[in-house]
Amino acid sequence: MASQIGEKTILRARGVSKHYGGVVALEAVDLDLREGEVLAVVGDNGAGKSTLIKALTGAIPKTSGTIEMDGQEVQINSPTDAKAAGIETVYQDLALVNELSISKNMFLGREIVRDDILGRLFGTLDFGQMDSEIRALFQKLDIRIADIYREAEAFSGGQRQAVALAKTVMFGKRIAILDEPTAALGVRESKMAMDLVRSLKDHGLSVIMITHNMQHVMNYCDRVMVLRLGRLAAVRDVKDVDGDTLVGLITGATEDKAA
Amino acid sequence: MTDMTQNSSTQISTPSAEGSSFAALKHQFLQIWQVLAALVLIYLVFFVLSEPFRSLDTLLSIFGQASILAILACGTTVVLISGGLDLSVGSIFAVVGVIVGIALAEYQLPVLVAVLIGLLAGAAMGALNGTIQVFTKVPAFIVTLGGLTAYKGIAEILASGRDLSRFPESFQMLGSGYLVPMLIMFGVALLTGLFLTKTRLGNHAFAIGGNEEVARLSGVNVRKSRIYYYMLGGVLAATAAILEVSKLNFAMPARGQSYELFAIAAVVIGGTSLFGGRGGVGKTLIGMLIMQTIIVGLSYLGVGTSVQRIAIGIIIIVAVYWDVWRRPSR
Numbered sequence: 001m002a003s004q005i006g007e008k009t010i011l012r013a014r015g016v017s018k019h020y021g022g023v024v025a026l027e028a029v030d031l032d033l034r035e036g037e038v039l040a041v042v043g044d045n046g047a048g049k050s051t052l053i054k055a056l057t058g059a060i061p062k063t064s065g066t067i068e069m070d071g072q073e074v075q076i077n078s079p080t081d082a083k084a085a086g087i088e089t090v091y092q093d094l095a096l097v098n099e100l101s102i103s104k105n106m107f108l109g110r111e112i113v114r115d116d117i118l119g120r121l122f123g124t125l126d127f128g129q130m131d132s133e134i135r136a137l138f139q140k141l142d143i144r145i146a147d148i149y150r151e152a153e154a155f156s157g158g159q160r161q162a163v164a165l166a167k168t169v170m171f172g173k174r175i176a177i178l179d180e181p182t183a184a185l186g187v188r189e190s191k192m193a194m195d196l197v198r199s200l201k202d203h204g205l206s207v208i209m210i211t212h213n214m215q216h217v218m219n220y221c222d223r224v225m226v227l228r229l230g231r232l233a234a235v236r237d238v239k240d241v242d243g244d245t246l247v248g249l250i251t252g253a254t255e256d257k258a259a
Numbered sequence: 260m261t262d263m264t265q266n267s268s269t270q271i272s273t274p275s276a277e278g279s280s281f282a283a284l285k286h287q288f289l290q291i292w293q294v295l296a297a298l299v300l301i302y303l304v305f306f307v308l309s310e311p312f313r314s315l316d317t318l319l320s321i322f323g324q325a326s327i328l329a330i331l332a333c334g335t336t337v338v339l340i341s342g343g344l345d346l347s348v349g350s351i352f353a354v355v356g357v358i359v360g361i362a363l364a365e366y367q368l369p370v371l372v373a374v375l376i377g378l379l380a381g382a383a384m385g386a387l388n389g390t391i392q393v394f395t396k397v398p399a400f401i402v403t404l405g406g407l408t409a410y411k412g413i414a415e416i417l418a419s420g421r422d423l424s425r426f427p428e429s430f431q432m433l434g435s436g437y438l439v440p441m442l443i444m445f446g447v448a449l450l451t452g453l454f455l456t457k458t459r460l461g462n463h464a465f466a467i468g469g470n471e472e473v474a475r476l477s478g479v480n481v482r483k484s485r486i487y488y489y490m491l492g493g494v495l496a497a498t499a500a501i502l503e504v505s506k507l508n509f510a511m512p513a514r515g516q517s518y519e520l521f522a523i524a525a526v527v528i529g530g531t532s533l534f535g536g537r538g539g540v541g542k543t544l545i546g547m548l549i550m551q552t553i554i555v556g557l558s559y560l561g562v563g564t565s566v567q568r569i570a571i572g573i574i575i576i577v578a579v580y581w582d583v584w585r586r587p588s589r
């Protein structure tokens with residue numbers, strides 16, 4: 001697994017902070033994502049994991065900090081900026097619109113407009129093109145959705161997560177950021193979702209993944225960063241740690257000597 | 260599948276495009292059949308109870324009376340689908356009526372120019388509602404409640420001391436009889452339906468109404484889209500106003516009173532969700548026809564307007580209850 005990972009750092013964030021008035025949600029966190037790796041972000045509730053990825057992806061404005069991609073500083077101030085930079089994000093509970101069909105969810109915000117006079121004048125959509133792309137992708141990823149015209153809320157948590165992950169395969173050019181992709185999933189569905197996470201790597205994406213599941217960190221990730229009370233507590237190669245050490249770092253029972 | 264992707268894209272997309280529209284049609288029919296059945300049932304009840312109700316004329320008058328409000332309600336449908344609310348369309352209706360009346364009676368502008376000025380005024384007032392909401396984050400209910408009284412005041416100021424009647428004959432043709440307003444109603448409903456189902460901006464109304472935050476995170480420009488929906492609501496309120504001014508052959512600021520409520524009622528009776536994310540103009544047309552059938556039917560049975568209002572009020576509550584009951588998650 002490690003052999004696929006390049007030495008190149010694709011995303012480098014420095015001193016990322018987020019304050020809500022006097023409340024410090026995130027304080028001067030550094031993050032390096034290497035090309036082709038799966039980086040786990042772990043930490044207790046309120047450690048700042050979701051805040052970190054929301055700040056990285058422009059979902060919330062960060063108080064301070066810089067982001068570089070491929071060594072160049074980039075301004076990411078909105079979800080659209082992040083997408084333009086090739087970063088695709090699956091937010092927990094905010095991945096799909098329940099009321100929309102699976103097919104409309106897949107292309108939401110990036111619909112294909114017909115390449116004709118109607119498309120240019122009125123923005124009429126090319127549903128045929130979009131639907132055939134979705135079917136081809138689902139087949140390739142082995143995602144079984146019988147009816148892509150059904151509303152998203154009709155599907156199980158696992159199927160919905162699979163669709164959300166498929167979205168990152170379809171649109172993510174460089175980086176996929178996942179906020180607890182297995183939250184609220186059963187054992188079998190979790191494994192399905194994690195296999196999809198692994199296949200993101202095969203599709204050339206580098207992955208940042210928030211998780212609470214130490215087993216998933218050990219089995220699917222290359223490196224792990226630990227957040228505690230809004231600060232970076234440790235960064236380790238997964239092969240150098242075990243579950244107990246990680247839990248210690250998360251709770252603060254084990255202090256990281258390297259940090 | 261890898262073999263298929265090597266085929267030309269037209270070969271793949273053609274059958275699935277057909278599949279898509281067929282599945283979409285089936286889906287729409289399944290959603291619509293209940294309200295359609297209710298409409299037919301209500302019509303049959305009056306058909307049995309009242310002999311004069313049984314004429315073709317009555318049927319036409321139901322469509323005719325529904326048409327002006329239905330045009331306005333098409334705009335309300337879009338706004339409600341996007342999770343918005345516009346209580347001011349009745350007052351926009353009044354302002355536009357007065358403006359078009361002034362343009363025709365006082366300045367003797369050509370009919371086409373007067374109509375265009377009216378539509379522009381409607382668009383501007385709708386867009387103003389949307390813009391204020393989007394940038395101040397004051398709830399839609401409050402902003403458009405303010406619009407309801409403010410626009411009404413503007414209509415009164417503009418109309419005071421003016422005689423706004425006796426318009427050119429070419430203008431009177433627009434709203435006269437049942438046929439032309441009915442055709443315009445179907446045209447407006449068709450175009451609004453195509454907008455909602457076929458265009459990018461129309462599709463985004465469902466996404467924004469369903470979950471605004473997901474839409475935003477997916478890269479949808481929520482603010483801009485919302486302003487457009489309110490603008491469309493304003494344009495359709497203006498269209499309805501122009502037809503009514505033409506039909507009555509006079510304009511006055513008292514017109515349009517409570518129209519926004521009748522429109523919301525028709526939209527909700529039709530089955531569009533008050534909570535956003537679901538709905539369509541076909542449903543709204545049926546909802547409006549249900550309301551008019553009840554009004555016309557009850558008056559044929561000698562029931563007065565006060566009791567008619569009570570009946571409509573009860574139906575609105577039942578329709579919203581049905582909407583809430585269908586989706587316990589909200």
